[in-house]
Amino acid sequence: MSRLAAVHVLSALVAANLRRQGRDRIGLFFMVILPFVIIVVVGLALGGHAGDGQRLRLGLVVEGAGSGELVARFAEHPELTVVRVAGVAELRRQIGQGSLVAGLVLPEGVGDGAVRLPFYLVDGSGEAAVVRNNVHAVLGRYGALAGAERMAGRLGASPAQVDLVVARTDPIFSDVRVVPGAETLRLGFAYTAPANLVLFTFINSAAVAGALVETRRLGISRRSLAAPVRPWVLLAGEVLSRYVIALLQALLVVVVTALLFGVEWGPPAGVLLVVAAFCLVSTGVAMLVGGLAGTGMQAAALGPPIGIVLGMLGGCMWPLLIVPPLLRDAGHVFPHAWAMDALLALPQRGLDGAMTPVAVLLAMGVAVTAVSLHLFRRSVLRTR
Amino acid sequence: MLTAALECEGLVKRYGSLLAVDGLKFSVTEGEAYGLLGPNGSGKSTTIEMVVGVLIPDSGTVRVHGHEMARHPLRAKRLVGYVPQEVALYPDLTGRENLRYFGRLFGLRGQRLRRRVAEVLDVVGLADRADERLGTYSGGMQRRVNIAAGLVHEPKVLVLDEPTVGVDPQSRNAILESVERLVAGGTTVLYTSHYMEEVERVCDRVGIIDRGRIIAEGRPEELMATLSPGGRAEVEVDGDVQAAGVAVAALPGVAVTVADHRPRLLLVTWTEGADRLPDVLQALNGVAAVVRTAAVRPSLEEVFLHLTGTSLRD
Incomplete structure (x- = not known):
């Protein structure tokens, strides 16, 4: 199978899955409306600051x-x-x-x-x-x-x-700079925008696994194996579809909050890297749910509670700076805390400050995706 | 010389301790419609999945137009269209979008893809509903799109696994007509079913499968002839039925029973000779008045029952 043919099949799979996602009105509400409602409400309640340069x-x-x-x-x-x-x-x-x-x-x-x-x-x-x-x-x-x-x-x-x-007397103002490694508490939109990016990218990734379960359950994956396509291309297509959906969700939050609320995200390349790493983890989880859940409804129901619990532990509901050290350490068992560390560090310290969390996220993403691919492949071959 | 479009040799598949397919062997020549007839659990679907390359056999080979599935799966798969037992399509895409998706999996694109999608929609009679979501279709319509998805890349061999399960008689007839048109057009077909009348209608040759093995194979009429080399008839009489039965039973090589549910109906069977009905009518002369006679053709169902001792729908 040529590389071009593989790309053709990948694009067919991604196009079909994006079209399906676009027709899921409830899914669109969770992706396009709800995150911004929460960002606005909680952001205003926490002072409405848009960045670290705020007065x-x-x-x-x-x-x-x-x-x-x-x-x-x-x-x-x-x-x-x-x-x-x-x-x-x-x-x-x-x-x-x-x-x-x-x-x-x-x-x-x-x-x-x-x-x-x-x-x-x-x-x-x-x-x-x-x-x-x-x-x-x-x-x-x-x-x-x-x-x-x-x-x-x-x-x-x-x-x-x-x-x-x-x-003629100029006032002398202190110019407060944060030393790399130090932590500062961000509030307002500067906090709720990254928090909800992490929260909703993860929850919606787990929720769209419902469509993946249906693909498997209806026998579409299995039928596709009868096409002249290497099995890994089909698996890669399913992974890529979920990755694109996660990426779209995350970038939507970044762009809208930057434009509407003036949120300072930091260097664009750094933001893209962090988002890309976290989306890999979310995609791995989506594939995991897709391989394990029995029905689409089961998968859709699993996403929000898991996402909320991990979000709480990972600092998406309240800043980890205000929680006891033990809970903060526990939060760092999961990807949310690392993603929040990275996103909160970017505006202050740039990509240098986010490298460790990004490395952890990439490692988690690769591990979860590899395990989930194995399970998903097995579940496709098992379904009869 | 007839060319083999599909050859299966020594196919074996085990699931744990269950031997699902046990050394199965058959071949289908180009342009032929071959039916695999057997009850649920006989190994039909497992065989089909090995034929189309979805399932890897524990041993044995599948060849499609000479391409071995295990060694050259992409070449072999390109020649096969697969219609699974379930409607394996996206319910949230339209009929046309589903067909485009499967067409693209088989490498179609651009003008050729558009043309083929339009053609197969015509074949299954759904061109006017093509842009509605599949989830809004009736069960029968979904099954027709299911068949169209197996046809979109113009396969040389079409494999249909129980394509009419759970559909209404009208849709079933439409599906069978579509398959008949394909067979008439020269497409090689492998068709599985546990409905013997479908296999009889569509297939040139039948393999009867039981417990993962082909236990009989041939043209439908050949198989039925193995059950009764003579013939059978129903004779409805008016008068003394017992005396009529005794008179007929006295004929050499003729057996008779009285139907349980219709006490004036004699079921007459002979094992030799093309037609012993004139002898039967002569034997009844003066014993009982003959109201009606009808020749009875044995069915594949009876062939299966005769060969395995179980019914196709057990």
Whole structure:
């Protein structure tokens, strides 16, 4: 059998399977609609950040007049987004639910002299620590300038001269960089987009195994063996079909979330590599389910629960950074955790930061696909 | 000289301790329709799957137009069209899409593929429904597409494994007519069934298979002649049936029984001579009035029963 003939058969198999998938309306809902509904809802609930370059949200409660200039200093800080909040109770609530990283109360007379400013943050939060440093920097500069202004007045400088000097003074902002190997907590769309890519690519791959079971159960695979085609070409066609479907699902999430929500995925080549490796694992699982399940309904029913459990362990439901080390280690028995590690590392550390997870995913993918191919082939030959 | 389109020699297939096919041997000449007749579990489908190259025999050889299936499977398979017992098609694709898929598996493409798909849709009479999904077809229509999928690449040998199982009489007739047209057109056919009337209708030659072996082979009329070299008749009488039976039984070489369910019907069998019915009627003269007579032709079912002691549909 020539290489061209093999490619012709492969393309026939892939075309037939894609056409079948395209006609499965429930399957399309799970692939095209549901992932984005979850990304939007959960992403907004987690703050709606689109990437790691996002400004950290600082809540300000302004209790009296005279703090306008200080509020303006906070607003011009490149790493802070200032959100005016009505009162302390509301400030605490928003910090508690995660929509604000930290909060500051500006009491009456804050512009007149030394006062104590209550600062609210969640204990142990790395992002809140960054905000606190930035708040200290803004307050320090504000206090220094106010002091300099008072001193200049005492020395006889006019307010216009003081303003001129102040205007020439550039603020100094810290530029926070993440050191390779360090972990940071991503929230909002920056977290839910990769989480749902992993979750739905896996679940839908397992679910489309239903069509594979039907192909086997109806005797189509067996009948195809009567064609002048090497058996491995037929198997490769089934694998490739599932791989293309998984890849389409993953790339759909990447493209849509990048375009609509501005999610920063990192270097495209790196994203493609990670996605390709994870799709290989998902395809292997699809073939495994396709070889083991007795009916298409069985396969379709197996996908979501397995996918959700592995998603929970792998950090697709909540970041692994917030779970105990034992659970985090347990999660890394499965591919989801490695895929999340890779996807979360890409925007910060590029492909270098994702190489280990990618290697693990590729190894898992090759192993699962090899086992599943063996089982699927056996199940096709066994069916009578 | 007749050319062998399909030759099977010494085919053996075991499933664990079960010997499914036991040294099976037969051959089909080019343009011939050969029927494998046997009950469920006799080894028909296993034989068929070895013939089409889906199943590898434990021993023995299959040759298609001289190409050995084990040594040159791609060459041999290209010449064979396979219609499995189940409707092995994608229910969520249309009839045309299914045929295109199987055509592409056999290397067809472009204009030739389109032409062949249109032709086989005509052969099975489904051109007008070709673009509807297979899942919306009746069982009989699905079976017709199932046959079309085996024909799309213009095989030299068509292998049909019980193609009419579970279909209504109308669809069954349509399927048989399609097969008859193919046979008339010169396609070599290997046909399995446990419906003897189908095999009698379609096939030139029949092999009776039981427990994985061919136990009798020949033209249908030859096989039936082995059961009764003489003849049989039904004679319905009016009058003393017992006396009529005794009169007929007195004839040399003639046996008679009274039908269980029809007490005025005599079943008469003779083992010698082409036609002993005139002798029977003469023997009945003055004993009982003859209402009706009919010659009875033995069936392949009876041949099978005679050879194996079991019914085809057991």
